[in-house]
Amino acid sequence: MSGSPASDGHYGEDLFEPEHPHESERIDAAALIYDPFTTDRLRTLVPGPGGRCLEVGAGTGTVVRWLLEEAAAAEVVALDRDTGGLGATVDPRLRVITADLRDEALDLGTFDVIHARFVLMHLPERRQLVSRLARWLNPGGRLLLGDAVEVPNPLDTSSAYRRTMDAMWQALRSTIGTDTSAITAYPHFLREEGLQNVAGELVCPPLVAGGPLARFWSETWNRMRPALEETGRVDATVIDEAVAYLASPGLAELGPGMMTAWGQRP
DSSP states (O other): OOOOOOOOBBBTTBBBBSSTHHHHHHHHHHHHHHHHHHHHHHHHHSTTTTTTEESOOOTTTTTHHHHHHHOOOEEEEEEEEGGGGGGOOOOEEEEEEEEEETTTTTOOOEEHHHEEEEEGOOTTTTTHHHHHHHEEEEEEEEEEEEEEEOOOTTOOOSSEEEHHHHHHHHHHHHOOOOOTTTGHHHHHHHTTTOEEEEEEEOOOOOOOTSSSSHHHHHHHHHHHHEEEEESOOOOOOHHHHHHHHHTTTOOOOOOOOOEEEEEOOO
């Protein structure tokens, strides 16, 4: 994907509405796969118990609960445009903020750890938001950003899987402004913000037939069917074939990965 065309759409409004009966299940399927990588990295970055943490795009609260229970944070601020997915997460150290990260009036204070996963890729203002998050760090504080990166098979341009995945990225871009073209530049962005000890990594969890990640993509494609067909790349038959492939023993793909970058405020 390349470019950041203007889009009036919003994640959670024009696509993936939180009130959909299966939205929490879709998010949790991805969390089940990606949380171990995220928390392993956070474990190396969280300075110790007692810090103040910000979780941007809190979703169903899986990372929020890890920060409270495993990292023993003194306070966790859970920020999301819709915080209904947090459910019954109750802890006196948890502060839930229902707001848009792009709101210029938003003042949350400063933090020892800030984490945002699969959030900035959906926001056209992502580069400015990296600056904003970096400014919210305390001295010595860490910023951890994670977003999706495609690693397509260059020999496959016509399978139902490839056509559906490509149609998905095109539909996301045109509908809500999703753009993954600059994700691998995140380490450079963090250095430009003056952060130190900057590094990045890419993980591509196995895409196993019928597994959580395959279920995530199946549910995502099924939910996006009208938008996928509007791209002109696929029709219902192609989507059906791609979804069936994700559940079949013949599945053999390196699915999209997660690029994570981190840095520390001097």
